[in-house]
Amino acid sequence: MTDRIEVAPGVMRLVSYSRAIYIGSAEALVAAGVAQRHHFPGQPGNPRGMCSFDPAGVRVTKGYRGRERGGPGHVRIVARREGFEVELRLSPQRLEGIEAERAQAAKGWPFPIINGMPAGAAKNCRLATFLQEVKA
Numbered sequence: 765m766t767d768r769i770e771v772a773p774g775v776m777r778l779v780s781y782s783r784a785i786y787i788g789s790a791e792a793l794v795a796a797g798v799a800q801r802h803h804f805p806g807q808p809g810n811p812r813g814m815c816s817f818d819p820a821g822v823r824v825t826k827g828y829r830g831r832e833r834g835g836p837g838h839v840r841i842v843a844r845r846e847g848f849e850v851e852l853r854l855s856p857q858r859l860e861g862i863e864a865e866r867a868q869a870a871k872g873w874p875f876p877i878i879n880g881m882p883a884g885a886a887k888n889c890r891l892a893t894f895l896q897e898v899k900a
Contacts, residue, residue, distance in 0.1 A: 767866070772796035779854075779862055782836075786850040799850050805843045814842045 771777045774792030778785045786798045794801050801807070803823075805815050816824040819837030836855035841848060854862070 779859075779866075782854050782859060784852045784854055784862070786852070787844075787847065789847045793848060793850055798852075799839065799841060799848075803839070804841055804848060812843065814840065816840045 768776050768778050771786070772788075772792065772795065775786055775788040775796045775798065778787070786793060786796070788796070790801065790804050793799050800821075802810075803815060803817060803821075804810065806812050810823070817839045818824055819835070824838075836853050836858075838853040840851040842851070
């Protein structure tokens with residue numbers, strides 16, 4: 765259930781279980797609407813390495829006892845060497861929407877996707893393998 769797709773220029777999304785992780789530069793993530801500029805680590809009032817926010821957008825600090833901690837809408841932003849990683853906890857409805865997008869993309873066009881490649885290509889690979897076996 766983990767696949768990387770580019771959802772906006774310079775922003776990759778990785779969906780795993782109940783979270784979506786967006787990876788990219790701060791400018792690309794802000795332009796894609798994934799996070800707000802003042803939420804990133806290193807901004808005035810924020811730590812340098814990682815910031816967490818509850819669903820209301822309030823920064824979560826050590827000892828936070830909110831009911832929504834780690835629930836849908838919780839955001840964690842981590843500074844990485846190559847940019848930033850924004851982890852968003854997903855609601856069941858949003859997760860279903862992402863699964864529907866993935867199913868639509870898997871249908872493919874003009875060939876359905878089978879074992880990670882278009883059906884026509886898979887057929888040609890089997891044919892090439894068969895021809896190599898016959899020659900041997």
